[in-house]
């Protein structure tokens with residue numbers, strides 16, 4: 098006999114399925130509905146561990162750049178942040194704002210949102226934030242250094258940045274970055290526009306005005322990837338997490 102789903106679950110599933118853009122993150126909307134499956138949920142749980150986001154954000158203001166469906170924004174609110182602002186451009190323009198707004202409604206969240214490109218971010222437009230979160234965005238950008246300058250201008254204490262990093266066979270200690278005109282050319286959407294060596298990140302964040310730059314996680318299988326890069330004559334990449342500080346620890 099078919100197990101009938103309760104009407105509330107069925108109705109919510111329909112709403113989740115009818116957003117104009119796809120869901121990126123595993124958000125538990127209640128009534129038995131999670132927006133992505135267990136494999137994605139495991140990936141996000143691992144990312145969250147590696148990012149070392151402060152467990153207690155009470156009294157802090159947080160800016161989430163490239164928030165998409167708001168997974169991390171809602172998490173910052175859950176951790177006690179007094180104000181969270183989510184910003185995004187591309188995904189929201191494609192209809193991803195539907196996902197964010199549905200999740201916000203279901204979670205009865207007070208997270209604020211503003212459609213904004215990080216290239217246009219400024220203290221005048223959004224103010225300053227204790228913590229700025231910038232995950233999975235740097236490698237999409239046309240002007241990464243401009244973005245880091247803008248981010249520095251709105252960060253009071255801590256920037257948490259997660260990105261793909263470049264692993265060349267040699268010269269990894271040079272501040273280098275790739276350029277693929279990926280996000281600018283929708284025919285090749287799988288191409289990430291630019292990813293930097295760890296040395297580039299260190300230099301760029303320091304140059305943008307951060308006093309302390311600490312790598313919390315560097316790419317896994319580093320030496321294996323370097324070897325692959327050497328024998329295939331093609332640089333490799335891997336995720337990294339960096340905390341950059343303006344003032345004392347959060």
Ligand SMILES: C[S@@+](CC[C@H](N)C(=O)[O-])C[C@H]1O[C@@H](n2cnc3c(N)ncnc32)[C@H](O)[C@@H]1O
Pocket residue numbers: 121122162163164165184185186187188189213214215216231232233234237238
């Ligand atoms: C790979 S997703 C990362 C989403 C989420 N931050 C995470 O880490 O899971 C990249 C996000 O960055 C946004 N994005 C890309 N370029 C942007 C820009 N110039 N300004 C603001 N957001 C941007 C995209 O719309 C998308 O939501």
